[in-house]
Amino acid sequence: MPSDAPPSQDDVRARVVGAAARLLNEHGAPALTTRGVAQAAGVQAPTIYRLFGDKDGLVEAVAEHVMATYVAAKRSAVADTELDPVADLRAGWRLHVEFGLANPGLYALLSNASGRSEPSAATAAGIEVLRARVRGLAAAGLLRVDEARALDMIHAAGTGTVLALLEKPAAQRDLGLVDDLFDAVAGRILAAEPVTSGDDRITTAVVTLAALAPELPGLSDAERALLDEWLRRALAAADDSTGARD
Incomplete structure (x- = not known):
């Protein structure tokens, strides 16, 4: 009578990651x-080193495991072209805090x-x-x-919001902070509607063109690179001009 086959390496890896995730969640x-x-x-401790290299490798695997569903949900929201981009951003902000x-x-x-020193693959x-x-x-x-500044501001504020809330017991958390901080960041980086006049019109026009540049037809790679350089220089000049007026 044949004996049961030993578990595969993938099965053992999944069991270790699942156990680690439970320990992290409970303790x-x-x-x-x-x-x-x-x-x-x-399993024996050497099995963990063989499968993950070290504890950091295990932590990375646990992060990938726990965040897989979360990141998939965020990606599906990005793919929803019918959702208003501001509402989409707010939904992503709330999902980040909830996670x-x-x-x-x-x-x-x-x-x-x-x-x-480096973000995990899941965070990236x-x-x-x-x-x-x-x-x-x-x-x-x-x-x-510009896009880079907006990305950094949203990411930093979102992380800070979660850490500030986690510093307090659950019963003492002011969840109104979530929307208040979103509104504060959005008020700094977003316009209520596409900007066509005023001091921000040049910056907005350059940022918009930079976002659409990859879709422009009839340009070679060299021409796209040159356009990107021109837009960066124009944006830097517009920022300098705005700073001088302020």
């Missing part, structure tokens, strides 16, 4: 030790506060989704700042 980041994870998964509050241990490991994927949202705002002529 927080301090519980995510090699020995604790090995015991919870029913952080629901997964405080993982969020701490993924945030800069954990001492990471989320930023790319945010970048797509910002590009949609730029293409609609709604950005008052």
Whole structure:
């Protein structure tokens, strides 16, 4: 009578990641030790090193596992072309905060506060989704700042919002802060409607053209690169001019 086949490496890896995710969710980041994870998964500690290289590799795998559904949901929202780009951004902001509050241990490991020198692959994927949202705002002529500045401001404010809320017990959290901070950031980077006059009109026009440049027909790669350089210089000059008036 044939014996049961031993579990595959993929099965063992999935069991270890699942056990680590449960420990992180139930007991927080301090519980995510090699020995604790090995015991919870029913494997020897060397198995973890063989599969993940080190603890950082395990943390990265757990982050990928827990954030997979989250990032997929964000991507599907970006693909919803019928959604207003500002409403799309607000929905993504709320989803980001909800994820952080629901997964405080993982969020701490993924945030800069954990001492990471580089963002995790899961965090980088989320930023790319945010970048797509910002590009949609730029293409609609709604950005008052360049895309890079808008991306940095939204990402920093979103991370700060989650960390500020996590500092307090759940019962003491002011969830009105979520929309208030979004409105504060949006008020700085967004126009209520496409800008056609006033001090912001040049910046908005340049940012919009830069967002649409990849779709312009009839241009060679060299011409697109040259156009990108011209737009960057024009945007820098417009920013300098605005700063001088302020």
